[in-house]
Amino acid sequence: MAPQDSAVSSESHLGPQQDHHHHLRSIPGEIPIPHGPPGDHDDDDYPVRDASADERRIFGHVTRPDDSYTPDGIYWADLPWSRRVGFVSKVDRESAAQELKTIGSMMKEDPLSPLSWYFRHAVIPGAGLGLEGYVLFSIGNLEPLFAQVWPECWDKNVTCSQNWIASVTYLEIIGIMVGQVFVGIIGDWIGRRWGLIQDAIIMFFGLLMLTASWGLTMEGWVICYAWSLFFYMLTIAFIGLGVGGEYPITATSSLESAVTAGKLSTREDRLHRGRRVTTAFLMQGWGQFVNQVLLIVLLVIFNSGSGSPPYSASAAQFAFRLSFAFPAIGTAWLVYYRTWKMPHASKQLAQAKSKSHVTGYDVTALRYCFTHFGGRLTATAGTWFCNDVFFYGNKLFQGQFIKVISNNPKSLMTTWTWNLVNITVSLAGYYLASLLIDNKLYGRKMMQQIGFFMCFLMFVIPAFKYEYFTSPAGIHAFQAMYFLSSFFNQFGPNSVTFLVAGEVYPTPVRATAHGFSACLGKAGALLASVLYAYIDNQTKFYVVPWFGLVGMLLTWLFLPVTTGLDLKEQERRWSYIRQGKAHEYHGVAVNPAHLSLWERMRGVGKTYDPELDWKTKIEDMRADWEAVQAARGPKETEGDAAEGHGMPDDGEFSQEIHNYFQRSSPKNIRSGGVLSEKIPENESAASK
Incomplete structure (x- = not known):
C-alpha cells in the first residue's frame, strides 16, 4: 500500500532490441547505440558515436527502467506471452514485497502509521467524491421517506406538481452534466487548484441550502429543495461551475499528484498509477455507505426509537436536515485543505503550458485532441454512457426481490438495509479493481470488457425468465444476480471509465476530455431515469442488457491499453x-x-522503433536540460552545479546526468564528446 519513490536501479538495462534490429555502424570494441532519423546530410559521411559503458550506466535507469525492461533491453509488452508472464509476475512480486517491508517498518515506528498514510493518499484526495457520493445517494434514499411521510405531495401528486417531483432527479443529473463539462474546461484553463477550491466552496454552500430549504407550502418547499439541489450540482458564479466537476478535477489531480511531488516518471507511477486514482474514486462508495448508515441511525433516533412505519413528519425533518448538515462540516474542512494545503495542484499543467507558450486555454491542444485522439473520445465517452445506464439500472433488481424476500417490504429499514448490503458488495468490487487495475496481465481494458459482459449476463438472464426469477422459487438466484451486477459494475466499467477518461489524454486537455466523457456518461443516467418512467419492469430488462454489449464493443475497438505505460x-x-x-x-x-x-x-x-527512440530520448532530455540552463542564466547555473541543481524539476535527472550534459555541451564537444554526436570521418582517432 505504501508507495516507494526510491530511485530505480542504476544497473545497465541498455541493449539491442531482439525484435527490432537495425543496421548500426559502430566503432570496434564499443557497444552500439541505436541511431535516430537521418538529418540533412548524408549519414554515410558521419559514423555514429557509440555508447560507452559509462554512458549506459548514466542513462540506463532512465531510458530502460528495470520494472519495464528486461536486462537485455526488451520492453515488457514486446516479450512473447510466456516470457511476459514471468517478467511481469517477478516485478509485481518484488514490488509487493517491498511495500510489505515498508509497511512493517512503518508499523515498528508507529502501529497506526499505515492508516495515516492511507488517509493522506486515498481519503483526502477522494474526499470531494466521497462527499458528492454521500449527497447523491442521500437524494435517492430520502425520496421513499418523503413519499411515506408526505404522500399527497411525493406519491399521489395532489398538492405538488408531478413535474416538480420529477425535477428533483432531472435537475440533479443536468446540474452534474453541465458542471462536469465546465469545470473540466476551468481545470485546463485556470488550473486544477482553482477547480478543486471552487468545487469545495459550492458543495459547502449547496449543503447549507439543502439543510435550510423551506417553503410556506409543501410545493414551495419542494421547489426550494429542487433548486438547492441544482445549486449543489451546478451554479454559475463568475467563473465557477458546480460540483459535477468533482469528477474531472479529482481524476486529473490524482493522476498528476506524482508530478506535483516532482516524480512523474518514477517506478511508483508506472506500477501503481491506476491504484492511486481508483483509491480516490472509491471514496464515492464510502460516501454512500456513510450516508446509508447515518440515515438509518437518525430515523431510528427521531422516530421514537423505531425504524418501522409510520414515520412522523418531525422524524423526517430531523433525519433529512441533519443528514445534510453533517457533511457540510466535512466540506468546510475540505475548502480549508484545498485552499491552503494544495499549493502545487496545477504544477504539471503550468509546465505543459510553459513548454507550449500558452497562457490561457490551449485551443490548439483541444483541436489536436480531436484530430489525434478522436477514437479515444469515442471510447471514454461512449463506454461511460453505457455504464451509467447499468449503474442506475441496478436499482431495477432491488425493488423486485425485496417484495418477495421481505415480510415488510414497505419498511424503509428493509430497503435501506438491503441498500447497505449492496453498497458493501460494491465496495468489495472497488477495492478489487484497485488491486488488479495495474496488473499488466489483466489491467484496465480487460477489466472493463469483462465487467460489461458480466453486467450484460446479469440483466439478460432474468429478462427472458422474468416470472420465474421474481417468484419465491427463483428469488435467491435473482438476488445473487443483483449483487453480482453491483460487484462487476465497480470491478469493471465504473472504476475503469473514471481512470482512463483522464489517463489517455495529454495534460493541456486532460480535465476537458474527462469532463466531456463524464457528461456523456451522465446522459446515460438521464436516459435511464426518463426511460424507466415509461416502460414496465420486464421491458426494462429487455432494454438494459444491450448497453453492456455496446460498451464491451466500444472498449475492444477504441480504448487503448495504458496499463504499465509511463x-x-x-x-x-x-x-x-x-x-x-x-x-x-x-x-x-x-x-x-x-x-x-x-x-x-x-x-x-x-x-x-525502440532503437531509434533510445537516441531521440537522450536528445529530448538534453533539450530539456539546455532549456533550463538558458532560463537560469550562466552564473546561477554555474553556482548550482556543485549542488546538483540546474536540471528540469521532474525527478529523473541525477547529478551524473547533469554533469554529463554539462561536459558534452557544444563548447565542450572536443574535450568530452557527445552521446550520439556524429563525428566527421576525417577526424583523428584521438579526437574521437
Missing part, C-alpha cells in the same frame, strides 16, 4: 504531435500493445 511517455509523444512531428516519435506510447485496435488500423503503431 505517463511521461504519453506527454513526450504529445510534444511531438504538438510540433507537427508525430511521425518522428518512436517510443512506447505508440507500441502496438498500448494502442487501440482503431489506432492500429490507422497505422499509428508503424512508427514504433
